[in-house]
Amino acid sequence: xxxxxxxxxxxxxxxxxxxxxxxxxxxxxxxxxxxxxxxxxxxxxxxxxxxxxxxxxxxxxxxxxxxxxxxxxxxxxxxxxxxxxxxxxxxxxxxxxxxxxxxxxxxxxxxxxxxxxxxxxxxxx
Numbered sequence: 001x002x003x004x005x006x007x008x009x010x011x012x013x014x015x016x017x018x019x020x021x022x023x024x025x026x027x028x029x030x031x032x033x034x035x036x037x038x039x040x041x042x043x044x045x046x047x048x049x050x051x052x053x054x055x056x057x058x059x060x061x062x063x064x065x066x067x068x069x070x071x072x073x074x075x076x077x078x079x080x081x082x083x084x085x086x087x088x089x090x091x092x093x094x095x096x097x098x099x100x101x102x103x104x105x106x107x108x109x110x111x112x113x114x115x116x117x118x119x120x121x122x123x124x125x
Contacts, residue, residue, distance in 0.1 A: 003027065006093070010072030026093040037076075038110065055118060078122050 012018040039058070041051040057063060061082070064075040068086055079087055079094045087094065115124060 005072075006074060007072035014072075024090070024093045026095045028095055038114070040110075059119065077119065081122070 009018065009022065009024065013020060013022055039055060041048060041055055045051060059077060064077050065082060065086060067073040067075055068082070068090070075082055079090075115122065
């Protein structure tokens with residue numbers, strides 16, 4: 001067993017470097033360096049409407065599933081919004097919790113704003 005980022009192991013399986021039978025697990029007891037990817041739409045940006053359309057497009061089922069299948073990442077939405085086939089395929093790595101390093105007040109504010117303004121229908125848990 002080796003600790004690797006999801007994109008690395010899923011790419012290795014897809015390329016035949018690792019066998020299809022490779023087992024996957026999600027670490028849930030320690031935080032990994034880094035953090036979640038995020039995009040920001042400025043409320044006073046010159047292309048705010050286009051940026052909001054891009055953000056909405058990136059959150060579609062099609063794009064979130066492409067993040068999983070094409071680049072081996074984790075979706076930015078709840079796995080409940082991902083197809084049942086993909087949920088079954090990755091059942092062993094769907095986290096119930098994800099530990100994170102303390103990010104300070106700014107990170108909480110960013111996440112609060114995201115759930116409030118971008119994804120009000122998605123549960124934080």
